[in-house]
Amino acid sequence: MDEVEVVVAHSERATLRVGDVFVKVDSDQARIDAEVEAMSLAPVPTPEVLWREPPALALAAVPGTTLGRLGGPSTGSPEAWAAAGAAIRRLHDAPLPPLPGRPDRRPEALAAALDDECEALVVNGVLPADLVTRNRRVADAALRPWTPAFTHGDLQIAHVFVDGDEVTGIIDWSEAGPGDPLYDLATFTLGHEEHLADVVSGYGTGIDLDVIRAWWSVRSLLAVRWLVEHGFDAFAPGCEVDVLRSRM
Structure with a gap:
Protein backbone atom coordinates (compact mmCIF):
# COMPACT_ATOMS: atom_id res chain seq x y z
CA MET A 1 0.00 0.00 0.00
CA ASP A 2 1.44 3.38 -0.98
CA GLU A 3 1.77 5.92 1.78
CA VAL A 4 0.01 9.26 1.65
CA ALA A 42 -2.23 24.83 -22.97
CA PRO A 43 -0.04 23.71 -25.94
CA VAL A 44 2.45 22.01 -23.60
CA PRO A 45 2.40 18.64 -21.78
CA THR A 46 0.10 18.71 -18.72
CA PRO A 47 -1.09 16.09 -16.21
CA GLU A 48 -3.98 13.77 -17.07
CA VAL A 49 -7.17 14.55 -15.12
CA LEU A 50 -8.27 11.28 -13.50
CA TRP A 51 -11.38 12.55 -11.74
CA ARG A 52 -12.88 15.72 -10.39
CA GLU A 53 -15.21 15.92 -7.42
CA PRO A 54 -15.35 19.37 -5.80
CA PRO A 55 -13.47 20.40 -3.76
CA ALA A 56 -10.93 17.78 -4.97
CA LEU A 57 -9.12 17.11 -8.23
CA ALA A 58 -7.12 13.96 -8.97
CA LEU A 59 -4.25 14.10 -11.46
CA ALA A 60 -1.86 11.49 -12.78
CA ALA A 61 1.82 12.03 -12.05
CA VAL A 62 3.83 13.25 -15.02
CA PRO A 63 7.01 11.41 -16.02
CA GLY A 64 10.47 12.79 -15.48
CA THR A 65 11.92 14.98 -12.75
CA THR A 66 12.02 18.68 -12.01
CA LEU A 67 15.01 20.84 -12.83
CA GLY A 68 15.52 21.51 -9.14
CA ARG A 69 13.86 23.52 -6.41
CA LEU A 70 14.12 26.94 -4.87
CA GLY A 71 16.88 26.87 -2.29
CA GLY A 72 18.41 23.68 -3.68
CA PRO A 73 20.88 22.77 -6.39
CA SER A 74 19.65 22.89 -9.95
CA THR A 75 19.75 19.75 -12.05
CA GLY A 76 19.51 19.12 -15.74
CA SER A 77 21.66 20.16 -18.63
CA PRO A 78 21.71 23.61 -20.23
CA GLU A 79 19.78 21.98 -23.08
CA ALA A 80 17.03 20.93 -20.66
CA TRP A 81 16.73 24.47 -19.34
CA ALA A 82 16.59 25.74 -22.92
CA ALA A 83 13.85 23.19 -23.71
CA ALA A 84 11.88 24.57 -20.78
CA GLY A 85 12.32 28.06 -22.19
CA ALA A 86 11.01 26.88 -25.57
CA ALA A 87 7.97 25.25 -23.93
CA ILE A 88 7.22 28.46 -22.04
CA ARG A 89 7.41 30.38 -25.31
CA ARG A 90 4.86 28.00 -26.92
CA LEU A 91 2.53 28.71 -24.04
CA HIS A 92 2.98 32.48 -24.29
CA ASP A 93 2.40 32.42 -28.07
CA ALA A 94 -0.89 30.51 -27.72
CA PRO A 95 -4.28 32.28 -27.96
CA LEU A 96 -5.37 33.94 -24.72
CA PRO A 97 -7.49 31.61 -22.58
CA PRO A 98 -11.03 32.65 -21.57
CA LEU A 99 -9.92 33.01 -17.97
CA PRO A 100 -9.73 36.11 -15.77
CA GLY A 101 -6.34 37.71 -15.33
CA ARG A 102 -4.93 38.61 -11.94
CA PRO A 103 -5.96 42.23 -11.18
CA ASP A 104 -3.51 42.27 -8.26
CA ARG A 105 -0.64 42.00 -10.78
CA ARG A 106 -1.59 45.16 -12.66
CA PRO A 107 1.02 47.92 -12.23
CA GLU A 108 -1.10 50.21 -10.07
CA ALA A 109 -2.28 47.40 -7.79
CA LEU A 110 1.24 46.02 -7.46
CA ALA A 111 2.70 49.39 -6.60
CA ALA A 112 0.21 49.85 -3.77
CA ALA A 113 0.70 46.30 -2.49
CA LEU A 114 4.48 46.65 -2.60
CA ASP A 115 4.44 49.93 -0.69
CA ASP A 116 2.24 48.40 2.03
CA GLU A 117 4.31 45.23 2.22
CA CYS A 118 7.64 47.03 2.32
CA GLU A 119 6.41 49.18 5.19
CA ALA A 120 5.24 46.09 7.07
CA LEU A 121 8.55 44.27 6.51
CA VAL A 122 10.49 47.17 8.02
CA VAL A 123 8.08 48.14 10.82
CA ASN A 124 7.84 44.53 12.03
CA GLY A 125 11.59 44.00 11.82
CA VAL A 126 11.33 41.18 9.31
CA LEU A 127 14.00 42.62 6.98
CA PRO A 128 16.51 45.50 7.19
CA ALA A 129 15.30 48.81 5.79
CA ASP A 130 18.17 49.15 3.29
CA LEU A 131 17.46 45.71 1.82
CA VAL A 132 13.77 46.51 1.43
CA THR A 133 14.41 49.99 0.00
CA ARG A 134 16.91 48.75 -2.58
CA ASN A 135 14.62 45.98 -3.80
CA ARG A 136 11.61 48.29 -3.90
CA ARG A 137 13.58 50.50 -6.32
CA VAL A 138 14.59 47.48 -8.43
CA ALA A 139 10.93 46.36 -8.49
CA ASP A 140 9.84 49.54 -10.28
CA ALA A 141 11.01 48.12 -13.62
CA ALA A 142 8.26 45.49 -13.46
CA LEU A 143 5.54 48.10 -12.90
CA ARG A 144 4.98 48.97 -16.54
CA PRO A 145 2.31 48.27 -19.17
CA TRP A 146 2.56 44.80 -20.71
CA THR A 147 0.80 42.89 -23.46
CA PRO A 148 -1.14 39.96 -21.97
CA ALA A 149 -0.10 36.42 -22.91
CA PHE A 150 -1.32 32.95 -21.94
CA THR A 151 0.60 32.57 -18.68
CA HIS A 152 0.90 29.80 -16.13
CA GLY A 153 0.88 32.30 -13.28
CA ASP A 154 2.88 30.23 -10.78
CA LEU A 155 5.65 28.71 -12.89
CA GLN A 156 7.96 27.65 -10.09
CA ILE A 157 10.90 25.44 -11.03
CA ALA A 158 9.23 22.55 -9.17
CA HIS A 159 6.25 22.74 -11.54
CA VAL A 160 8.23 21.89 -14.71
CA PHE A 161 9.26 18.27 -15.35
CA VAL A 162 11.82 17.06 -17.86
CA ASP A 163 13.20 13.74 -19.05
CA GLY A 164 16.65 14.29 -20.49
CA ASP A 165 16.30 17.38 -22.65
CA GLU A 166 12.54 17.07 -23.18
CA VAL A 167 9.78 18.76 -21.17
CA THR A 168 7.38 16.01 -20.04
CA GLY A 169 4.87 18.00 -18.03
CA ILE A 170 3.98 21.30 -16.41
CA ILE A 171 1.79 21.09 -13.32
CA ASP A 172 -0.24 23.35 -10.97
CA TRP A 173 -2.27 25.58 -13.32
CA SER A 174 -4.65 27.12 -10.78
CA GLU A 175 -3.35 30.66 -11.38
CA ALA A 176 -3.25 30.46 -15.17
CA GLY A 177 -4.73 33.20 -17.32
CA PRO A 178 -3.79 36.33 -19.29
CA GLY A 179 -0.72 37.86 -17.68
CA ASP A 180 2.76 39.28 -18.08
CA PRO A 181 4.93 36.65 -19.81
CA LEU A 182 8.05 37.97 -18.09
CA TYR A 183 6.46 37.18 -14.73
CA ASP A 184 6.40 33.50 -15.74
CA LEU A 185 10.05 33.60 -16.78
CA ALA A 186 11.04 35.36 -13.56
CA THR A 187 9.15 32.86 -11.41
CA PHE A 188 10.76 29.94 -13.22
CA THR A 189 14.31 31.28 -12.79
CA LEU A 190 13.86 32.67 -9.26
CA GLY A 191 16.91 31.66 -7.22
CA HIS A 192 18.58 30.10 -10.28
CA GLU A 193 19.96 33.13 -12.09
CA GLU A 194 22.82 30.98 -13.38
CA HIS A 195 20.36 29.31 -15.80
CA LEU A 196 18.62 32.46 -17.01
CA ALA A 197 20.75 32.59 -20.18
CA ASP A 198 19.86 28.95 -20.98
CA VAL A 199 16.14 29.67 -20.59
CA VAL A 200 16.43 32.79 -22.74
CA SER A 201 18.23 30.83 -25.47
CA GLY A 202 15.26 28.49 -25.72
CA TYR A 203 12.61 31.17 -25.31
CA GLY A 204 13.86 33.54 -27.99
CA THR A 205 13.33 37.24 -28.43
CA GLY A 206 11.25 39.77 -26.54
CA ILE A 207 12.92 39.51 -23.12
CA ASP A 208 13.93 42.47 -20.98
CA LEU A 209 16.34 41.08 -18.38
CA ASP A 210 15.91 44.11 -16.13
CA VAL A 211 12.19 43.39 -15.93
CA ILE A 212 12.83 39.74 -15.03
CA ARG A 213 15.18 40.84 -12.25
CA ALA A 214 12.57 43.34 -11.11
CA TRP A 215 9.97 40.57 -10.90
CA TRP A 216 12.39 38.59 -8.70
CA SER A 217 12.32 41.50 -6.25
CA VAL A 218 8.54 41.90 -6.52
CA ARG A 219 7.80 38.23 -5.92
CA SER A 220 10.26 37.96 -3.05
CA LEU A 221 9.15 41.13 -1.27
CA LEU A 222 5.51 40.08 -1.43
CA ALA A 223 6.20 36.49 -0.40
CA VAL A 224 8.44 36.72 2.68
CA ARG A 225 5.85 37.45 5.36
CA TRP A 226 3.26 35.07 3.86
CA LEU A 227 5.80 32.25 3.77
CA VAL A 228 6.87 32.84 7.37
CA GLU A 229 3.26 32.99 8.57
CA HIS A 230 2.43 29.70 6.79
CA GLY A 231 5.38 27.73 8.11
CA PHE A 232 7.81 28.05 5.19
CA ASP A 233 11.38 29.28 5.48
CA ALA A 234 12.00 32.29 3.25
CA PHE A 235 15.38 32.74 4.98
CA ALA A 236 16.76 29.34 3.90
CA PRO A 237 19.86 29.50 1.68
CA GLY A 238 18.95 30.31 -1.91
CA CYS A 239 15.37 31.27 -1.11
CA GLU A 240 13.49 34.58 -1.21
CA VAL A 241 15.61 36.56 1.26
CA ASP A 242 18.81 35.49 -0.50
CA VAL A 243 17.24 36.58 -3.79
CA LEU A 244 16.64 40.01 -2.26
CA ARG A 245 20.19 40.17 -0.95
CA SER A 246 21.55 39.37 -4.41
CA ARG A 247 20.03 42.63 -5.69
CA MET A 248 22.32 44.56 -3.30
Missing part, protein backbone atom coordinates in the same frame (compact mmCIF):
# COMPACT_ATOMS: atom_id res chain seq x y z
CA GLU A 5 2.56 12.04 1.12
CA VAL A 6 1.64 15.63 1.94
CA VAL A 7 3.20 17.60 -0.91
CA VAL A 8 2.05 21.01 0.28
CA ALA A 9 -0.61 22.11 2.75
CA HIS A 10 -1.81 25.43 4.12
CA SER A 11 -5.12 27.11 4.91
CA GLU A 12 -6.07 27.68 1.26
CA ARG A 13 -5.23 24.37 -0.36
CA ALA A 14 -3.47 21.04 0.03
CA THR A 15 -1.92 18.53 -2.35
CA LEU A 16 -1.52 14.86 -1.43
CA ARG A 17 0.31 12.12 -3.33
CA VAL A 18 -0.57 8.43 -3.23
CA GLY A 19 1.62 6.44 -5.59
CA ASP A 20 1.23 7.99 -9.05
CA VAL A 21 -1.89 9.97 -8.16
CA PHE A 22 -1.99 13.54 -6.88
CA VAL A 23 -5.13 14.75 -5.12
CA LYS A 24 -5.56 18.50 -4.80
CA VAL A 25 -8.07 19.91 -2.33
CA ASP A 26 -8.83 23.61 -2.78
CA SER A 27 -11.09 25.90 -0.77
CA ASP A 28 -11.72 27.99 -3.91
CA GLN A 29 -13.66 26.07 -6.56
CA ALA A 30 -12.80 28.74 -9.12
CA ARG A 31 -9.12 27.78 -8.90
CA ILE A 32 -9.95 24.13 -9.63
CA ASP A 33 -12.12 25.18 -12.57
CA ALA A 34 -9.38 27.44 -13.93
CA GLU A 35 -6.77 24.71 -13.56
CA VAL A 36 -8.76 22.14 -15.52
CA GLU A 37 -9.61 24.61 -18.30
CA ALA A 38 -6.06 25.91 -18.56
CA MET A 39 -4.62 22.40 -18.86
CA SER A 40 -7.09 21.60 -21.65
CA LEU A 41 -5.96 24.66 -23.63
Whole structure:
Protein backbone atom coordinates (compact mmCIF):
# COMPACT_ATOMS: atom_id res chain seq x y z
CA MET A 1 0.00 0.00 0.00
CA ASP A 2 1.44 3.38 -0.98
CA GLU A 3 1.77 5.92 1.78
CA VAL A 4 0.01 9.26 1.65
CA GLU A 5 2.56 12.04 1.12
CA VAL A 6 1.64 15.63 1.94
CA VAL A 7 3.20 17.60 -0.91
CA VAL A 8 2.05 21.01 0.28
CA ALA A 9 -0.61 22.11 2.75
CA HIS A 10 -1.81 25.43 4.12
CA SER A 11 -5.12 27.11 4.91
CA GLU A 12 -6.07 27.68 1.26
CA ARG A 13 -5.23 24.37 -0.36
CA ALA A 14 -3.47 21.04 0.03
CA THR A 15 -1.92 18.53 -2.35
CA LEU A 16 -1.52 14.86 -1.43
CA ARG A 17 0.31 12.12 -3.33
CA VAL A 18 -0.57 8.43 -3.23
CA GLY A 19 1.62 6.44 -5.59
CA ASP A 20 1.23 7.99 -9.05
CA VAL A 21 -1.89 9.97 -8.16
CA PHE A 22 -1.99 13.54 -6.88
CA VAL A 23 -5.13 14.75 -5.12
CA LYS A 24 -5.56 18.50 -4.80
CA VAL A 25 -8.07 19.91 -2.33
CA ASP A 26 -8.83 23.61 -2.78
CA SER A 27 -11.09 25.90 -0.77
CA ASP A 28 -11.72 27.99 -3.91
CA GLN A 29 -13.66 26.07 -6.56
CA ALA A 30 -12.80 28.74 -9.12
CA ARG A 31 -9.12 27.78 -8.90
CA ILE A 32 -9.95 24.13 -9.63
CA ASP A 33 -12.12 25.18 -12.57
CA ALA A 34 -9.38 27.44 -13.93
CA GLU A 35 -6.77 24.71 -13.56
CA VAL A 36 -8.76 22.14 -15.52
CA GLU A 37 -9.61 24.61 -18.30
CA ALA A 38 -6.06 25.91 -18.56
CA MET A 39 -4.62 22.40 -18.86
CA SER A 40 -7.09 21.60 -21.65
CA LEU A 41 -5.96 24.66 -23.63
CA ALA A 42 -2.23 24.83 -22.97
CA PRO A 43 -0.04 23.71 -25.94
CA VAL A 44 2.45 22.01 -23.60
CA PRO A 45 2.40 18.64 -21.78
CA THR A 46 0.10 18.71 -18.72
CA PRO A 47 -1.09 16.09 -16.21
CA GLU A 48 -3.98 13.77 -17.07
CA VAL A 49 -7.17 14.55 -15.12
CA LEU A 50 -8.27 11.28 -13.50
CA TRP A 51 -11.38 12.55 -11.74
CA ARG A 52 -12.88 15.72 -10.39
CA GLU A 53 -15.21 15.92 -7.42
CA PRO A 54 -15.35 19.37 -5.80
CA PRO A 55 -13.47 20.40 -3.76
CA ALA A 56 -10.93 17.78 -4.97
CA LEU A 57 -9.12 17.11 -8.23
CA ALA A 58 -7.12 13.96 -8.97
CA LEU A 59 -4.25 14.10 -11.46
CA ALA A 60 -1.86 11.49 -12.78
CA ALA A 61 1.82 12.03 -12.05
CA VAL A 62 3.83 13.25 -15.02
CA PRO A 63 7.01 11.41 -16.02
CA GLY A 64 10.47 12.79 -15.48
CA THR A 65 11.92 14.98 -12.75
CA THR A 66 12.02 18.68 -12.01
CA LEU A 67 15.01 20.84 -12.83
CA GLY A 68 15.52 21.51 -9.14
CA ARG A 69 13.86 23.52 -6.41
CA LEU A 70 14.12 26.94 -4.87
CA GLY A 71 16.88 26.87 -2.29
CA GLY A 72 18.41 23.68 -3.68
CA PRO A 73 20.88 22.77 -6.39
CA SER A 74 19.65 22.89 -9.95
CA THR A 75 19.75 19.75 -12.05
CA GLY A 76 19.51 19.12 -15.74
CA SER A 77 21.66 20.16 -18.63
CA PRO A 78 21.71 23.61 -20.23
CA GLU A 79 19.78 21.98 -23.08
CA ALA A 80 17.03 20.93 -20.66
CA TRP A 81 16.73 24.47 -19.34
CA ALA A 82 16.59 25.74 -22.92
CA ALA A 83 13.85 23.19 -23.71
CA ALA A 84 11.88 24.57 -20.78
CA GLY A 85 12.32 28.06 -22.19
CA ALA A 86 11.01 26.88 -25.57
CA ALA A 87 7.97 25.25 -23.93
CA ILE A 88 7.22 28.46 -22.04
CA ARG A 89 7.41 30.38 -25.31
CA ARG A 90 4.86 28.00 -26.92
CA LEU A 91 2.53 28.71 -24.04
CA HIS A 92 2.98 32.48 -24.29
CA ASP A 93 2.40 32.42 -28.07
CA ALA A 94 -0.89 30.51 -27.72
CA PRO A 95 -4.28 32.28 -27.96
CA LEU A 96 -5.37 33.94 -24.72
CA PRO A 97 -7.49 31.61 -22.58
CA PRO A 98 -11.03 32.65 -21.57
CA LEU A 99 -9.92 33.01 -17.97
CA PRO A 100 -9.73 36.11 -15.77
CA GLY A 101 -6.34 37.71 -15.33
CA ARG A 102 -4.93 38.61 -11.94
CA PRO A 103 -5.96 42.23 -11.18
CA ASP A 104 -3.51 42.27 -8.26
CA ARG A 105 -0.64 42.00 -10.78
CA ARG A 106 -1.59 45.16 -12.66
CA PRO A 107 1.02 47.92 -12.23
CA GLU A 108 -1.10 50.21 -10.07
CA ALA A 109 -2.28 47.40 -7.79
CA LEU A 110 1.24 46.02 -7.46
CA ALA A 111 2.70 49.39 -6.60
CA ALA A 112 0.21 49.85 -3.77
CA ALA A 113 0.70 46.30 -2.49
CA LEU A 114 4.48 46.65 -2.60
CA ASP A 115 4.44 49.93 -0.69
CA ASP A 116 2.24 48.40 2.03
CA GLU A 117 4.31 45.23 2.22
CA CYS A 118 7.64 47.03 2.32
CA GLU A 119 6.41 49.18 5.19
CA ALA A 120 5.24 46.09 7.07
CA LEU A 121 8.55 44.27 6.51
CA VAL A 122 10.49 47.17 8.02
CA VAL A 123 8.08 48.14 10.82
CA ASN A 124 7.84 44.53 12.03
CA GLY A 125 11.59 44.00 11.82
CA VAL A 126 11.33 41.18 9.31
CA LEU A 127 14.00 42.62 6.98
CA PRO A 128 16.51 45.50 7.19
CA ALA A 129 15.30 48.81 5.79
CA ASP A 130 18.17 49.15 3.29
CA LEU A 131 17.46 45.71 1.82
CA VAL A 132 13.77 46.51 1.43
CA THR A 133 14.41 49.99 0.00
CA ARG A 134 16.91 48.75 -2.58
CA ASN A 135 14.62 45.98 -3.80
CA ARG A 136 11.61 48.29 -3.90
CA ARG A 137 13.58 50.50 -6.32
CA VAL A 138 14.59 47.48 -8.43
CA ALA A 139 10.93 46.36 -8.49
CA ASP A 140 9.84 49.54 -10.28
CA ALA A 141 11.01 48.12 -13.62
CA ALA A 142 8.26 45.49 -13.46
CA LEU A 143 5.54 48.10 -12.90
CA ARG A 144 4.98 48.97 -16.54
CA PRO A 145 2.31 48.27 -19.17
CA TRP A 146 2.56 44.80 -20.71
CA THR A 147 0.80 42.89 -23.46
CA PRO A 148 -1.14 39.96 -21.97
CA ALA A 149 -0.10 36.42 -22.91
CA PHE A 150 -1.32 32.95 -21.94
CA THR A 151 0.60 32.57 -18.68
CA HIS A 152 0.90 29.80 -16.13
CA GLY A 153 0.88 32.30 -13.28
CA ASP A 154 2.88 30.23 -10.78
CA LEU A 155 5.65 28.71 -12.89
CA GLN A 156 7.96 27.65 -10.09
CA ILE A 157 10.90 25.44 -11.03
CA ALA A 158 9.23 22.55 -9.17
CA HIS A 159 6.25 22.74 -11.54
CA VAL A 160 8.23 21.89 -14.71
CA PHE A 161 9.26 18.27 -15.35
CA VAL A 162 11.82 17.06 -17.86
CA ASP A 163 13.20 13.74 -19.05
CA GLY A 164 16.65 14.29 -20.49
CA ASP A 165 16.30 17.38 -22.65
CA GLU A 166 12.54 17.07 -23.18
CA VAL A 167 9.78 18.76 -21.17
CA THR A 168 7.38 16.01 -20.04
CA GLY A 169 4.87 18.00 -18.03
CA ILE A 170 3.98 21.30 -16.41
CA ILE A 171 1.79 21.09 -13.32
CA ASP A 172 -0.24 23.35 -10.97
CA TRP A 173 -2.27 25.58 -13.32
CA SER A 174 -4.65 27.12 -10.78
CA GLU A 175 -3.35 30.66 -11.38
CA ALA A 176 -3.25 30.46 -15.17
CA GLY A 177 -4.73 33.20 -17.32
CA PRO A 178 -3.79 36.33 -19.29
CA GLY A 179 -0.72 37.86 -17.68
CA ASP A 180 2.76 39.28 -18.08
CA PRO A 181 4.93 36.65 -19.81
CA LEU A 182 8.05 37.97 -18.09
CA TYR A 183 6.46 37.18 -14.73
CA ASP A 184 6.40 33.50 -15.74
CA LEU A 185 10.05 33.60 -16.78
CA ALA A 186 11.04 35.36 -13.56
CA THR A 187 9.15 32.86 -11.41
CA PHE A 188 10.76 29.94 -13.22
CA THR A 189 14.31 31.28 -12.79
CA LEU A 190 13.86 32.67 -9.26
CA GLY A 191 16.91 31.66 -7.22
CA HIS A 192 18.58 30.10 -10.28
CA GLU A 193 19.96 33.13 -12.09
CA GLU A 194 22.82 30.98 -13.38
CA HIS A 195 20.36 29.31 -15.80
CA LEU A 196 18.62 32.46 -17.01
CA ALA A 197 20.75 32.59 -20.18
CA ASP A 198 19.86 28.95 -20.98
CA VAL A 199 16.14 29.67 -20.59
CA VAL A 200 16.43 32.79 -22.74
CA SER A 201 18.23 30.83 -25.47
CA GLY A 202 15.26 28.49 -25.72
CA TYR A 203 12.61 31.17 -25.31
CA GLY A 204 13.86 33.54 -27.99
CA THR A 205 13.33 37.24 -28.43
CA GLY A 206 11.25 39.77 -26.54
CA ILE A 207 12.92 39.51 -23.12
CA ASP A 208 13.93 42.47 -20.98
CA LEU A 209 16.34 41.08 -18.38
CA ASP A 210 15.91 44.11 -16.13
CA VAL A 211 12.19 43.39 -15.93
CA ILE A 212 12.83 39.74 -15.03
CA ARG A 213 15.18 40.84 -12.25
CA ALA A 214 12.57 43.34 -11.11
CA TRP A 215 9.97 40.57 -10.90
CA TRP A 216 12.39 38.59 -8.70
CA SER A 217 12.32 41.50 -6.25
CA VAL A 218 8.54 41.90 -6.52
CA ARG A 219 7.80 38.23 -5.92
CA SER A 220 10.26 37.96 -3.05
CA LEU A 221 9.15 41.13 -1.27
CA LEU A 222 5.51 40.08 -1.43
CA ALA A 223 6.20 36.49 -0.40
CA VAL A 224 8.44 36.72 2.68
CA ARG A 225 5.85 37.45 5.36
CA TRP A 226 3.26 35.07 3.86
CA LEU A 227 5.80 32.25 3.77
CA VAL A 228 6.87 32.84 7.37
CA GLU A 229 3.26 32.99 8.57
CA HIS A 230 2.43 29.70 6.79
CA GLY A 231 5.38 27.73 8.11
CA PHE A 232 7.81 28.05 5.19
CA ASP A 233 11.38 29.28 5.48
CA ALA A 234 12.00 32.29 3.25
CA PHE A 235 15.38 32.74 4.98
CA ALA A 236 16.76 29.34 3.90
CA PRO A 237 19.86 29.50 1.68
CA GLY A 238 18.95 30.31 -1.91
CA CYS A 239 15.37 31.27 -1.11
CA GLU A 240 13.49 34.58 -1.21
CA VAL A 241 15.61 36.56 1.26
CA ASP A 242 18.81 35.49 -0.50
CA VAL A 243 17.24 36.58 -3.79
CA LEU A 244 16.64 40.01 -2.26
CA ARG A 245 20.19 40.17 -0.95
CA SER A 246 21.55 39.37 -4.41
CA ARG A 247 20.03 42.63 -5.69
CA MET A 248 22.32 44.56 -3.30
